[in-house]
């Protein structure tokens with residue numbers, strides 16, 4: 118058997134990224150949809166939002182105290198306070214009139230500053246009076262007055278297209294009375310697990326296992342900002358597999374197909390045997406885990422990425438090839454995981470000829486990283502206890518405890 122050279126990881130990353138971005142670009146951006154504000158958290162904003170009104174909408178008090186004319190209290194000191202008669206209270210939410218010259222009005226935080234007032238004196242430097250008030254310190258014009266538009270001016274771009282909507286962004290939209298938001302449509306992903314060993318029954322029979330990859334990849338899709346439209350299983354039968362894919366794609370609601378299993382060198386490689394003749398490319402990438410990979414277009418339009426079946430290989434391949442490419446395609450502002458430099462807690466030996474991604478635990482406080490479990494691709498239990506991947510370049514010198522390494526922080530949003 119001849120062996121083709123392994124494809125370098127960056128080359129396959131570019132390949133998958135180009136595949137997923139095909140058909141989208143500045144002229145044909147990812148489609149958008151309108152969702153209620155309550156469902157917008159975590160979504161990518163589809164178009165910029167300009168402030169429909171100033172924020173705050175009216176001059177209001179930043180303190181509980183007294184609305185005054187600064188000139189009326191200009192000479193106030195603790196030894197020589199100024200006494201003013203107190204007009205009607207201004208609680209927050211109350212409509213407000215004017216401030217008569219030479220008087221003060223009690224005002225609460227957030228209440229509208231009356232016309233004529235140009236400063237608020239906080240209650241702490243007064244005697245708190247309700248008929249008259251003794252003011253013990255002068256305050257400059259504008260003190261504790263939050264002027265209209267001082268946060269966001271009317272018409273100002275408050276959120277840029279392509280940002281993600283977290284609590285602060287959702288909050289500012291609510292402050293403007295925005296009820297619906299235009300967001301990028303979540304990429305719709307069909308997840309297909311392959312393998313006759315996968316049991317549908319709760320109790321697998323002899324030689325059978327449960328489908329871990331379906332749930333794992335559906336969760337990965339959702340975590341990346343996509344939606345796993347359907348999660349299916351198919352046995353190792355090429356005709357059944359192809360019929361299933363053709364039927365699913367006919368529904369027209371799938372942006373990407375992810376398969377797992379059936380891509381290596383065995384006798385029953387359903388994915389490779391079924392999709393190879395349809396032009397999907399199967400290669401070996403210089404990576405461990407995740408060496409065998411497939412990618413191409415189904416029906417000339419829908420990208421398919423075929424991941425290896427070992428669960429650790431499937432998830433690592435997802436992280437390295439699919440997640441960044443998918444997020445880039447639909448315009449997520451942070452397609453990549455954060456990569457940090459951290460100090461190894463124990464020695465590691467890089468592989469010859471393959472880049473290796475080792476499951477690890479990252480201590481973000483101390484900047485240290487501990488390999489977590491063996492390097493083999495069957496150790497899903499160990500992966501479940503990890504929160505990072507140590508990225509070891511191929512052919513590196515042996516690393517000692519205390520050496521710095523690149524680490525992908527899987528906890529990054």
Ligand SMILES: Nc1nc2c(c(=O)[nH]1)N[C@H]1C(S)=C(S)[C@@H](COP(=O)(O)OP(=O)(O)OC[C@H]3O[C@@H](n4cnc5c(N)ncnc54)[C@H](O)[C@@H]3O)O[C@H]1N2
Nearest residue numbers: 310312328329330331378379380381382408425426427430
């Ligand atoms: N002779 C060779 N054998 C293998 C090679 C090779 O180059 N030459 N590559 C190895 C590598 S590396 C990997 S990775 C695997 C990839 O295998 P496949 O993608 O063909 O996957 P399967 O054979 O179907 O399954 C592999 C392994 O994973 C389990 N599996 C599959 N699907 C699921 C699932 N949905 N949930 C849980 N576990 C799953 C499956 O039972 C196998 O144990 O090939 C090596 N072999």
Ligand code: MOO
Nearest residue numbers: 406407408430494
């Ligand atoms: O390359 Mo495979 O994904 O290690 O086991």
